[in-house]
Amino acid sequence: MVTIYDIAAKANVSAMTVSRVINNTGKISDRTRAKVRKVMEELNYVPNHNARSLVLQQTRSIFLLITDIANPFYTTLARGAEDAARKNGYRLLFGNSDENLAKEADYVQTILTTRVDGVLVAPAGDPSLPHLEALKKHNVPFVLLDREVPGIECDIVLGDSKDGARRLVEHLIGEGHQRIALVNGSSSISSARLRLQGYQEALKLGGIEYRDDYLFEAGFGPSHDPRGIECWFEGLAEQPTAIMAGNNVLAMAIIRLLRERGLKVPDDLSVVCFDDLGPFAEIDPFLTVAAQQAYQFGYLGIQLLIDRIITREMASPWNKIVLPADLLIRRSVKRLTPAAD
Amino acid sequence: MVTIYDIAAKANVSAMTVSRVINNTGKISDRTRAKVRKVMEELNYVPNHNARSLVLQQTRSIFLLITDIANPFYTTLARGAEDAARKNGYRLLFGNSDENLAKEADYVQTILTTRVDGVLVAPAGDPSLPHLEALKKHNVPFVLLDREVPGIECDIVLGDSKDGARRLVEHLIGEGHQRIALVNGSSSISSARLRLQGYQEALKLGGIEYRDDYLFEAGFGPSHDPRGIECWFEGLAEQPTAIMAGNNVLAMAIIRLLRERGLKVPDDLSVVCFDDLGPFAEIDPFLTVAAQQAYQFGYLGIQLLIDRIITREMASPWNKIVLPADLLIRRSVKRLTPAAD
DNA sequence: TATGGTAAGGTTATCGGTAACATTCTTATG
DNA sequence: CATAAGAATGTTACCGATAACCTTACCATA
Numbered sequence: 001m002v003t004i005y006d007i008a009a010k011a012n013v014s015a016m017t018v019s020r021v022i023n024n025t026g027k028i029s030d031r032t033r034a035k036v037r038k039v040m041e042e043l044n045y046v047p048n049h050n051a052r053s054l055v056l057q058q059t060r061s062i063f064l065l066i067t068d069i070a071n072p073f074y075t076t077l078a079r080g081a082e083d084a085a086r087k088n089g090y091r092l093l094f095g096n097s098d099e100n101l102a103k104e105a106d107y108v109q110t111i112l113t114t115r116v117d118g119v120l121v122a123p124a125g126d127p128s129l130p131h132l133e134a135l136k137k138h139n140v141p142f143v144l145l146d147r148e149v150p151g152i153e154c155d156i157v158l159g160d161s162k163d164g165a166r167r168l169v170e171h172l173i174g175e176g177h178q179r180i181a182l183v184n185g186s187s188s189i190s191s192a193r194l195r196l197q198g199y200q201e202a203l204k205l206g207g208i209e210y211r212d213d214y215l216f217e218a219g220f221g222p223s224h225d226p227r228g229i230e231c232w233f234e235g236l237a238e239q240p241t242a243i244m245a246g247n248n249v250l251a252m253a254i255i256r257l258l259r260e261r262g263l264k265v266p267d268d269l270s271v272v273c274f275d276d277l278g279p280f281a282e283i284d285p286f287l288t289v290a291a292q293q294a295y296q297f298g299y300l301g302i303q304l305l306i307d308r309i310i311t312r313e314m315a316s317p318w319n320k321i322v323l324p325a326d327l328l329i330r331r332s333v334k335r336l337t338p339a340a341d
Numbered sequence: 342m343v344t345i346y347d348i349a350a351k352a353n354v355s356a357m358t359v360s361r362v363i364n365n366t367g368k369i370s371d372r373t374r375a376k377v378r379k380v381m382e383e384l385n386y387v388p389n390h391n392a393r394s395l396v397l398q399q400t401r402s403i404f405l406l407i408t409d410i411a412n413p414f415y416t417t418l419a420r421g422a423e424d425a426a427r428k429n430g431y432r433l434l435f436g437n438s439d440e441n442l443a444k445e446a447d448y449v450q451t452i453l454t455t456r457v458d459g460v461l462v463a464p465a466g467d468p469s470l471p472h473l474e475a476l477k478k479h480n481v482p483f484v485l486l487d488r489e490v491p492g493i494e495c496d497i498v499l500g501d502s503k504d505g506a507r508r509l510v511e512h513l514i515g516e517g518h519q520r521i522a523l524v525n526g527s528s529s530i531s532s533a534r535l536r537l538q539g540y541q542e543a544l545k546l547g548g549i550e551y552r553d554d555y556l557f558e559a560g561f562g563p564s565h566d567p568r569g570i571e572c573w574f575e576g577l578a579e580q581p582t583a584i585m586a587g588n589n590v591l592a593m594a595i596i597r598l599l600r601e602r603g604l605k606v607p608d609d610l611s612v613v614c615f616d617d618l619g620p621f622a623e624i625d626p627f628l629t630v631a632a633q634q635a636y637q638f639g640y641l642g643i644q645l646l647i648d649r650i651i652t653r654e655m656a657s658p659w660n661k662i663v664l665p666a667d668l669l670i671r672r673s674v675k676r677l678t679p680a681a682d
Numbered sequence: 683t684a685t686g687g688t689a690a691g692g693t694t695a696t697c698g699g700t701a702a703c704a705t706t707c708t709t710a711t712g
Numbered sequence: 713c714a715t716a717a718g719a720a721t722g723t724t725a726c727c728g729a730t731a732a733c734c735t736t737a738c739c740a741t742a
Contacts, residue, residue: 051698392728
């Protein structure tokens with residue numbers, strides 16, 4: 001590999017002069033600058049990022065840790081983050097924890113050893129606490145995305161889960177549904193808890209009693225076993241007329257399950273969910289959803305993070321951005337006549 | 342930040358002894374090892390990856406550059422790569438070029454400066470040549486994915502585009518279609534060229550004449566303007582009975598376009614495409630596709646790459662893995678009676 | 683008792699950059 | 713023409729780790 005010393009030697013200057021040319025610092029005569037530039041071209045010089053960040057104590061890179069790379073919510077979020085990072089001259093590195101604490105722990109280790117300037121994290125859930133504490137302890141600025149973690153104070157970008165869920169359920173009630181089930185993510189995830197709250201609130205407002213057997217907790221992730229949902233569904237004494245899914249991945253599992261049982265949506269059962277399905281569900285915009293502004297999660301998250309990185313102010317009050325969800329009413333909910341129920 | 346020197350001082354040993362404990366090298370007494378370990382815990386030591394890779398001249402990390410993070414083909418590929426990398430003790434970094442040469446060039450720069458041990462690249466197309474040449478020149482081992490680039494010799498994992506395309510078209514012909522259009526990716530992408538060849542071959546075998554106006558070249562990427570397709574479709578003198586899309590993103594564009602015009606698939610027009618749609622099209626497995634083994638692309642790609650990294654053999658014959666595509670026949674093709682046409 | 687082999691650990695130089703300070707070269711000014 | 717004030721460049725030390733070599737101390741053996 002070519003180093004600044006090779007260039008310095010060939011250009012008959014000191015390494016420091018080369019460094020100055022590269023970074024446009026200090027005073028360099030045009031003649032020298034041109035000479036050094038020419039040698040750099042000839043030798044195909046590429047700066048060594050590791051050496052640079054070792055002495056500078058900063059890397060100009062940000063790590064984005066998401067929980068599911070197959071989920072369009074997170075890939076869209078990632079694009080937002082990437083755009084914002086590029087715009088600010090930061091390199092963005094991605095990691096994918098798969099909603100898995102062990103992988104998350106691994107990535108936190110990577111983050112610490114590579115000395116990135118900051119981190120954007122969608123945490124796996126409340127048990128991510130020690131991971132975030134580790135970041136805190138090592139003074140790595142970070143911004144949480146999508147999920148709060150009790151015990152951690154930091155900047156955060158959230159969706160309005162409670163409100164979105166409430167509006168979804170209110171829509172169902174408005175269409176005449178009374179027996180509404182919720183298949184949710186784990187209650188160790190803040191957004192799942194809020195969606196449950198929104199669900200319960202809407203039921204209450206609608207004068208519908210909350211039933212324990214209509215709540216099932218699965219995993220938000222791609223790798224959870226769908227048979228849990230099947231068992232729950234089979235075991236139901238009274239079939240609901242509508243199911244709300246806590247996120248898009250769960251909605252997929254539910255719809256597949258219903259199809260396998262020959263149940264048509266919405267004719268036999270209505271389905272709604274949180275999060276939109278991304279471009280690949282465009283074949284037939286069918287599912288009624290509470291769509292989140294995924295791109296903004298990433299974009300705004302990077303902005304909050306870069307603010308912290310630049311000011312190095314970890315004491316000033318924490319920012320909390322709450323983005324509303326859009327209710328997109330499509331065709332997965334059947335209108336029930338009062339008599340029909 | 343805590344360094345090995347801080348630990349050395351507190352444990353009353355030399356930095357070298359600390360290094361030996363960390364890496365399990367050399368001879369260290371159990372007493373010393375325990376003492377050093379204890380101090381490391383107390384001080385929350387985290388090794389500095391930059392310093393380490395500076396002296397070792399290797400980073401144990403691999404860069405994966407994909408062209409579309411929103412495309413399930415690539416995210417599935419990414420999971421395969423991630424799994425394979427983890428299994429081999431390599432860190433995996435992702436980049437997303439968005440089918441955009443400028444972004445790709447940028448990422449190549451990042452790759453060179455960060456001195457990763459190797460790269461997995463899905464190139465934007467033939468014009469990616471200089472980027473790959475840069476990797477070659479700097480002796481960075483790389484493996485191509487999904488697309489060949491004329492002028493570059495290297496290990497590569499490909500799908501059998503020609504065969505898959507031929508089978509898709511043969512299926513259409515078998516169902517009685519004669520007027521079959523192809524909306525393809527840019528001809529500067531090898532896989533698009535092969536898909537065109539497969540298309541033409543199937544037409545020939547079926548005794549159908551190739552028509553120039555039934556070929557439209559759009560972009561494989563997420564950011565291309567769908568109005569091009571609209572114009573082409575509007576301008577058609579004779580409407581085809583079936584359209585084959587060069588990949589899944591194009592299929593989405595076509596289906597949206599048809600829907601906007603009130604044309605039903607497959608009743609009014611049949612559609613097939615290359616690549617499956619991922620979990621989020623499970624709502625209704627509808628589109629007949631040539632599905633590629635996306636996960637394997639990533640998994641096998643990493644294996645080829647790590648072989649090169651370990652042997653440092655850049656001279657031995659290049660590996661070329663060609664993965665077949667599965668024809669998944671679903672419901673987006675209408676059977677035409679000979680009379681109907 | 684001399685010898686040497688090995689276990690355990692220390693010293694020094696180096697990876698490729700940059701900050702801080704030092705030095706040399708210009709140029710304008712009294 | 714001497715000289716001071718910058719402009720242009722060089723020197724040295726250091727960022728945090730590891731490789732290569734060196735030093736002890738101890739024990740077994742002839």
